[in-house]
Amino acid sequence: xxxxxxxxxxxxxxxxxxxxxxxxxxxxxxxxxxxxxxxxxxxxxxxxxxxxxxxxxxxxxxxxxxxxxxxxxxxxxxxxxxxxxxxxxxxxxxxxxxxxxxxxxxxxxxxx
Amino acid sequence: xxxxxxxxxxxxxxxxxxxxxxxxxxxxxxxxxxxxxxxxxxxxxxxxxxxxxxxxxxxxxxxxxxxxxxxxxxxxxxxxxxxxxxxxxxxxxxxxxxxxxxxxxxxxxxxxxxxxxxxxxxxxxxxxxxxxxxxxxxxxxxxxxxxxxxxxxxxxxxxxxxxxxxxxxxxxxxxxxxxxxxxxxxxxxxxxxxxxxxxxxxxxxxxxxxxxxxxxxxxxxxxxxxxxxxxxxxxxxxxxxxxxxxxxxxxxxxxxxxxxxxxxxxxxxxxxxxxxxxxxxxxxxxxxxxxxxxxxxxxxxxxxxxxxxxxxxxxxxxxxxxxxxxxxxxxxxxxxxxxxxxxxxxxxxxxxxxxxxxxxxxxxxxxxxxxxxxxxxxxxxxxxxxxxxxxxxxxxxxxxxxxxxxxxxxxxxxxxxxxxxxxxxxxxxxxxxxxxxxxxxxxxxxxxxxxxxxxxxxxxxxxxxxxxxxxxxxxxxxxxxxxxxxxxxxxx
Numbered sequence: 001x002x003x004x005x006x007x008x009x010x011x012x013x014x015x016x017x018x019x020x021x022x023x024x025x026x027x028x029x030x031x032x033x034x035x036x037x038x039x040x041x042x043x044x045x046x047x048x049x050x051x052x053x054x055x056x057x058x059x060x061x062x063x064x065x066x067x068x069x070x071x072x073x074x075x076x077x078x079x080x081x082x083x084x085x086x087x088x089x090x091x092x093x094x095x096x097x098x099x100x101x102x103x104x105x106x107x108x109x110x111x112x
Numbered sequence: 113x114x115x116x117x118x119x120x121x122x123x124x125x126x127x128x129x130x131x132x133x134x135x136x137x138x139x140x141x142x143x144x145x146x147x148x149x150x151x152x153x154x155x156x157x158x159x160x161x162x163x164x165x166x167x168x169x170x171x172x173x174x175x176x177x178x179x180x181x182x183x184x185x186x187x188x189x190x191x192x193x194x195x196x197x198x199x200x201x202x203x204x205x206x207x208x209x210x211x212x213x214x215x216x217x218x219x220x221x222x223x224x225x226x227x228x229x230x231x232x233x234x235x236x237x238x239x240x241x242x243x244x245x246x247x248x249x250x251x252x253x254x255x256x257x258x259x260x261x262x263x264x265x266x267x268x269x270x271x272x273x274x275x276x277x278x279x280x281x282x283x284x285x286x287x288x289x290x291x292x293x294x295x296x297x298x299x300x301x302x303x304x305x306x307x308x309x310x311x312x313x314x315x316x317x318x319x320x321x322x323x324x325x326x327x328x329x330x331x332x333x334x335x336x337x338x339x340x341x342x343x344x345x346x347x348x349x350x351x352x353x354x355x356x357x358x359x360x361x362x363x364x365x366x367x368x369x370x371x372x373x374x375x376x377x378x379x380x381x382x383x384x385x386x387x388x389x390x391x392x393x394x395x396x397x398x399x400x401x402x403x404x405x406x407x408x409x410x411x412x413x414x415x416x417x418x419x420x421x422x423x424x425x426x427x428x429x430x431x432x433x434x435x436x437x438x439x440x441x442x443x444x445x446x447x448x449x450x451x452x453x454x455x456x457x458x459x460x461x462x463x464x465x466x467x468x469x470x471x472x473x474x475x476x477x478x479x480x481x482x483x484x485x486x487x488x489x490x491x492x493x494x495x496x497x498x499x500x501x502x503x504x505x506x507x508x509x510x511x512x513x514x515x516x517x518x519x520x521x522x523x524x525x526x527x528x529x530x531x532x533x534x535x536x537x538x539x540x541x542x543x544x545x546x547x548x549x550x551x552x553x554x555x556x557x558x559x560x561x562x563x564x565x566x567x568x569x570x571x572x573x574x575x576x577x578x579x580x581x582x583x584x585x586x587x588x589x590x591x592x593x594x595x596x597x598x599x600x601x602x603x604x
Contacts, residue, residue: 020276020280025272028276032276032279032280032283035279035280035283036283036286039283039286039287039290040286042286042287042290043286043289043290043293045290045294046290046291046293046294047293047294068293068299069290069293072242072289072293075242075246076245076286079246079249079282082253083249083253083256083275083279083282086253086256086257086275087275087276087279090256090260090268090271090272090275091272093260093263093268094268094269094271094272097263097264097265097268098265098268098269100269103272106269106272106273
């Protein structure tokens with residue numbers, strides 16, 4: 001199970017890298033969103049997966065899953081939602097203001 | 113247990129939220145956020161003195177015992193930085209009162225400054241790695257908003273790059289946290305330090321430490337600083353000064369924390385890399401600082417040089433060098449804020465950003481000119497001012513471990529700092545004045561007073577080195593002996 005999820009995380013990183021390297025701003029943003037999902041999967045895998053268990057079953061239970069990664073992922077999902085939302089709005093505003101939706105149009109720093 | 117600790121972060125957060133509801137009462141917003149920073153200043157002085165007596169303080173949230181709960185730990189190093197943060201923020205707020213404009217103030221400017229400070233203070237105080245990430249994000253989200261507030265073309269264009277780079281670096285941060293958790297099974301700094309010391313720093317851990325190095329280099333602008341000059345030049349002066357003074361310093365703090373408390377067993381690998389990166393940063397920053405004629409770029413590249421400079425101290429890792437780095441960190445936060453404020457004032461007085469379009473400013477604004485002169489000397493490290501002691505100690509440390517290459521780079525880069533600023537001073541303050549008496553833009557008191565305050569602080573920090581030395585020595589001692597930190601966390 002761990003191997004499978006690790007491979008999945010790897011595939012997500014590949015997809016995200018491809019998207020981030022493209023010129024289109026929206027693709028870059030989608031890429032960063034997928035990147036954060038890959039890292040969430042990684043955190044979960046690193047905490048150890050046990051099929052069919054839940055984090056807390058009381059002191060006597062035999063199988064349980066580490067609860068810390070789940071707490072970490074929860075926090076980090078919230079943060080990545082916020083950042084992605086802000087990033088999308090920012091891209092829209094930039095498009096409105098500069099008419100650019102390709103990254104290479106935003107290159108350089110000119111005196112204004 | 114010390115409940116004062118939480119106020120440093122909780123107060124700005126709560127006040128930031130309250131200010132959202134006070135949107136229309138600009139004057140009230142101003143003074144509330146101003147007094148919050150003053151209160152933070154007082155609290156951190158109290159804490160600093162308590163730490164002197166009792167050693168590092170801690171606060172377990174919800175009463176959960178250390179390795180299990182989340183907590184704040186305050187040692188001298190973090191509280192010194194919190195203290196400096198509040199000084200810088202007070203002054204930047206004071207400058208913002210008369211320069212930022214109604215449109216900003218109505219769009220929650222003060223709320224976001226408060227959130228930014230909350231994130232910065234949280235990063236300095238937190239006792240575990242994941243909350244460091246969370247506080248980083250709080251700070252970054254506030255900075256994303258501050259950099260785009262106003263929505264000018266240049267701001268939007270620069271902020272896209274800034275946000276993209278920071279999102280990717282946050283992702284690397286998460287990945288490295290995941291790996292470290294997988295390897296060690298804990299995220300508490302003290303607990304991690306103990307476990308790494310027990311198991312020895314295996315090659316796996318060294319690789320993880322290098323991933324951390326990558327993240328913090330991106331945040332601090334060590335070597336990977338390409339995003340920095342553009343994004344620090346875009347926002348209005350008061351915001352740029354806050355950024356220049358605070359944001360990179362959090363990355364530097366994180367690097368100090370991680371590489372003195374956790375991964376200090378393999379200095380031959382990690383600290384050599386840091387030394388190499390610091391050297392390259394010094395060279396790159398120096399080239400940038402003299403390459404441009406846009407004053408905002410010159411000032412931003414000076415931030416880069418300082419980052420390289422402070423991290424030479426970490427690479428060298430002798431007691432003197434660490435002390436020097438801490439001293440220089442304080443000095444740099446104050447002086448960089450002052451430098452950004454002065455540069456911004458020059459731009460708003462003349463309406464130009466290129467130094468060859470300004471001339472003879474000292475005839476019209478003598479005080480501004482002399483303050484720029486003092487900043488220049490302070491950054492170059494001329495004795496009575498605050499930069500000197502840091503440079504001296506870092507240099508001394510570099511001599512001790514015989515890394516003469518770093519030593520040379522450190523002092524040559526100081527000359528480049530001096531040269532880049534002297535060029536600004538000569539072309540824009542000296543010479544024929546271009547402004548006739550009729551067109552002279554009156555200097556606002558609100559612009560001058562904050563700069564004067566910071567100038568006084570930088571002179572005071574140089575002359576009053578004896579008073580600060582006690583705290584700095586304690587901070588360096590805690591950094592070099594992780595046992596003190598671990599003891600403070602696990603034993604009451």
